[in-house]
Amino acid sequence: MKTVEQSYLLKKLLAHKNLHKNLAVPRLVERILTREEGKLTATGAIQATTGTYTGRSPKDKFIVKDDSCEEFIDWGSVNQAIDEESFEKLYEKVVDYLKEKNELFSFNGFAGADFNYRLPIQVINEYAWHNLFTRQLFITPEEGELETHKSEFTVVSAPTFKADPAVDGTNSETFILVSFKKRIILIGGTEYAGEIKKSIFSVMNYLLPRRDILSMHCSANVGQEGDVALFFGLSGTGKTTLSADPYRRLIGDDEHGWSPNGVFNIEGGCYAKCINLSQEKEPQIFDAIRFGSVLENVILDEESRIPDYDNTSLTENTRAAYPLENIDNIISPSVAGHPNAIIFLTADASGTLPPISKLTKEQAMYHFLSGYTSKLAGTERGVTEPQATFSACFGSPFLPLAPSTYAKMLGEKIDLYDTNVFLVNTGWTGGSYSVGSRMKLSYTRAMVHAALEGELNTIETTTDDIFGLEMPMHVPGVPDEVLVPLNTWKDKEAYYTEAQTLAMKFHENFKKFKQASDEIKQAGPLFKS
Numbered sequence: 001m002k003t004v005e006q007s008y009l010l011k012k013l014l015a016h017k018n019l020h021k022n023l024a025v026p027r028l029v030e031r032i033l034t035r036e037e038g039k040l041t042a043t044g045a046i047q048a049t050t051g052t053y054t055g056r057s058p059k060d061k062f063i064v065k066d067d068s069c070e071e072f073i074d075w076g077s078v079n080q081a082i083d084e085e086s087f088e089k090l091y092e093k094v095v096d097y098l099k100e101k102n103e104l105f106s107f108n109g110f111a112g113a114d115f116n117y118r119l120p121i122q123v124i125n126e127y128a129w130h131n132l133f134t135r136q137l138f139i140t141p142e143e144g145e146l147e148t149h150k151s152e153f154t155v156v157s158a159p160t161f162k163a164d165p166a167v168d169g170t171n172s173e174t175f176i177l178v179s180f181k182k183r184i185i186l187i188g189g190t191e192y193a194g195e196i197k198k199s200i201f202s203v204m205n206y207l208l209p210r211r212d213i214l215s216m217h218c219s220a221n222v223g224q225e226g227d228v229a230l231f232f233g234l235s236g237t238g239k240t241t242l243s244a245d246p247y248r249r250l251i252g253d254d255e256h257g258w259s260p261n262g263v264f265n266i267e268g269g270c271y272a273k274c275i276n277l278s279q280e281k282e283p284q285i286f287d288a289i290r291f292g293s294v295l296e297n298v299i300l301d302e303e304s305r306i307p308d309y310d311n312t313s314l315t316e317n318t319r320a321a322y323p324l325e326n327i328d329n330i331i332s333p334s335v336a337g338h339p340n341a342i343i344f345l346t347a348d349a350s351g352t353l354p355p356i357s358k359l360t361k362e363q364a365m366y367h368f369l370s371g372y373t374s375k376l377a378g379t380e381r382g383v384t385e386p387q388a389t390f391s392a393c394f395g396s397p398f399l400p401l402a403p404s405t406y407a408k409m410l411g412e413k414i415d416l417y418d419t420n421v422f423l424v425n426t427g428w429t430g431g432s433y434s435v436g437s438r439m440k441l442s443y444t445r446a447m448v449h450a451a452l453e454g455e456l457n458t459i460e461t462t463t464d465d466i467f468g469l470e471m472p473m474h475v476p477g478v479p480d481e482v483l484v485p486l487n488t489w490k491d492k493e494a495y496y497t498e499a500q501t502l503a504m505k506f507h508e509n510f511k512k513f514k515q516a517s518d519e520i521k522q523a524g525p526l527f528k529s
Contacts, residue, residue, distance in 0.1 A: 007182060009095045010154060013124055018103040020128075022146060025135065025292040028105070031128040038129045042306045044291030045320070047298055048129045050191040054297050054315035056198060057174045057190055058397050064179040069206070074402040086169035087177055091186055093168075097161045098126060105131035108149045110139040111200050113334035114264035117213055117257060121200060122151035126158050133193040133294045136323045138200070139268035153183045153203055155196055161188040178202065193296060194319070197271060198398055201255050204266055206400040214258040214409040217395030219243035220251035220265070222336045228263055229452050230256070232394040233345030234373045235317075238426040240272040241441065242345070242448055244284040249331040250324065258339070258413060265334030269323045274298060275316050277309040281441055288326035295320055338417040341452050344394065348427035349374035349386035351436040352485050352499035355478075356424050356447040357469035358456060361414060362523035364421035368393060369407050369513050369520075370506060374427060386433050388502070390509040404515055422451045423469065430488040432498055439482075446477035466499040468526040503527040 013019075023031070029046060032038045038048035062082035063073055073079050098104060105125045112118030121138065125131040134155075141149055162173035174189035176199055185199045201217070208215040218232040219239040229248070231239045240253040252265030253272065272285050274295070279286040289295065289307075296319040299311035309318065324330050344367055346353060359367060371394040374386035392403035399406065414421065426444050430436035450456050450472075461470040462484070471483055481487040489495040503525035510516070510524055 007184070009091055010184070013095055013098060013104070013156065014106070016099060016104050020103060020105045022108055023105065023131070025132065028128055028132040028135065029292070031105075032132065035128055037127055039300060039305065041295060041300055042304055043289050043293075045289050045293035045295050046129060046132060047295040047300055047307070049297050049314060050193070053174065053190045053192045055192060055317045056194055056397070057172075057176065057192070060171050060174040060189070061176040061397075062170070062178070063400065064177065064181065066179070066181045068181040072206075073400050078396055079400055082169055082177060084181075087179055087182075087186070090163065090168050090170075090175065090177065091156075091184065094156060094158045094161055094186060094188055098124075098156070098158055101126060107131055107134045107138070108146060108151060109135070109141055109268070111204055111266050112257065112264060113139060113252075113266070113268070114257065114259060114261065116261070117208065117211065117259060117264065119204060119207065120149055120152050121155070122153070123155040123196060124157065126160060127191070129294060130157055130159070130193050130196065132292070133321050134196055136292065136294060136321050137197050137267055137269040137271060153185065153200070155185040155187065155199060157196055158188045159191040163189055180206065193294070193321070194271065197267070201266065202398045202400060204255070204257070205395075205398055208257050209401060209405055209409065214406065214413060215266070216256050216258060216406075217254070217393070217398060218256055219253045220256050220263050220336070220339075221245055221248040222251060222331055223248050223452065226337060227340040227452065228336045228338065230263070230339045230342045231345055232342065232368070233347075234371070234375070234391055234394055236273060237345040237347045237373055238444065239345060240270060240285065241282055242343070242444065244282065244327060245445075246284065246329065247449075249329045250327050251331055251334050251336050252324070262335060262337040263339060265324075268334075269321060270327070272320045272322075274309050274318050274320045275312065277320075284327055285320070288322045289320045290322075290326065293320060293322035293326065338413075339419050342414070342419055342421045343448060343451065344368065344421065344423045346373045346423065346425050346427060347386070348372070348425045348502075349388060349433040350498045350502045351428035351430065351432045351489070352495060352502055353423070353425040353427070353467065354464055354469055354471040354485055355429065355439060355443065355483055356422055356451065356456075356475070357464070357471050358451075358461075359421045359423055359469070360523065361411070361421075362519045363469070364414060365407060365411050365516070365520045366510070366523040367423055368410055369403060369516065370509060370524075371396060372506065374433070388505060390505075404513070420451070422456075424448060429482060429485065431490075431494075436488070443478045443482060447475050450475050466496075466503050466525060466527045468524075500527050504529065
């Protein structure tokens with residue numbers, strides 16, 4: 001990737017008289033406490049709150065429409081356009097605003113663990129705690145690499161700067177602007193640190209496919225025999241939890257690339273949801289939250305400073321950011337071979353999708369393009385209870401290119417490497433969201449292990465008459481009745497009503513994929529009306 005000459009505005013920021021560059025974790029913690037941006041918890045982690053916005057602001061994200069990217073971007077409600085002039089004016093305002101701050105913080109590092117495909121990045125933060133978050137989520141340079149580091153993309157984060165929509169061309173006071181020509185990401189009006197992470201991921205989703213690398217919103221791990229598994233799914237579906245497996249080494253928990261060499265992590269850390277987190281249920285994540293980690297919107301006991309992971313008074317979207325090395329059984333560097341199995345995760349609030357089913361190639365492509373899940377509370381502004389949603393490729397909010405681009409690449413790789421694909425429902429069982437209960441994590445883990453170990457290849461199956469999915473009749477460690485959703489519902493009529501309603505939502509959503517083959521279109525739910 002060609003290094004872009006720094007603009008005069010960026011040079012002005014980098015010349016700030018009190019710019020702290022690449023501070024070590026202890027020094028960042030000191031600055032956070034001195035500036036009263038956060039609190040030190042009993043675990044040694046930093047706790048910070050994000051104010052008004054406790055989740056992403058997708059309606060405030062824009063891509064600058066210019067001659068470098070106009071013909072490639074899939075413009076629309078996800079990839080909203082903003083003109084170059086508006087970007088430049090807002091960029092100058094933000095720089096002038098940050099210049100007046102007493103101190104700023106910068107981080108130089110990488111996105112992409114594979115040396116051949118990594119992107120050198122730079123992040124300039126108004127907040128010290130955002131800089132600590134950045135340091136833990138991206139890849140820190142090895143000794144000596146900083147001397148030769150030349151950033152190819154820069155994030156400028158000014159959470160306390162608020163835009164004026166009438167003047168600045170934004171939708172609200174909040175903005176996330178990406179300029180591929182200037183190689184700048186401009187963030188303001190929100191203290192939610194996740195915008196920094198996701199903006200870089202969106203950039204990688206633009207750059208990597210143009211180099212014939214599939215970028216993926218998924219977690220990944222590797223077994224003792226070198227077998228690699230990918231876990232696709234939106235926030236809250238279980239990617240982080242299921243990939244942090246004591247019997248498998250973690251590659252990464254959220255964002256990966258799939259190159260001719262295999263899979264590589266895009267990040268250097270984990271950003272785990274920690275609502276109802278316990279050492280008993282998720283020991284790896286629980287124990288990873290220690291000195292240098294960041295807890296976002298987690299409530300603390302005022303005296304002991306012990307985190308209360310069950311407290312949702314601020315948001316259900318409580319988060320923990322920590323470096324990969326805080327997990328005991330990781331693979332380092334975060335690269336591995338080609339996937340043997342792919343797991344599509346959905347948190348189905350209707351409670352009608354099977355807990356696990358093995359997909360044909362055509363079904364895999366159908367469900368990848370559909371990307372069905374229930375958007376969980378807190379992951380975005382205004383979402384207070386699960387909402388059915390279809391997010392192409394299980395990551396539509398972060399895809400600058402058309403979904404068909406990523407789907408075509410995935411299909412080719414499934415064929416080339418003979419990869420097995422499963423659909424796993426981590427959502428509700430025994431009824432819909434208001435009636436049933438969330439699937440037990442122990443059951444989901446047992447099903448995933450059975451899939452990865454090949455135990456489902458010869459087990460008797462039955463076909464779901466609504467969705468056409470092949471459901472195993474037996475899975476070690478899981479009650480048989482759980483495996484067939486209809487058997488868990490007391491009200492069978494209500495089940496069929498919910499299932500048929502969801503099937504029709506699948507069909508309606510898939511109408512937009514006009515270029516899909518007839519084989520893929522016919523791989524959806526059997527029920528049509």
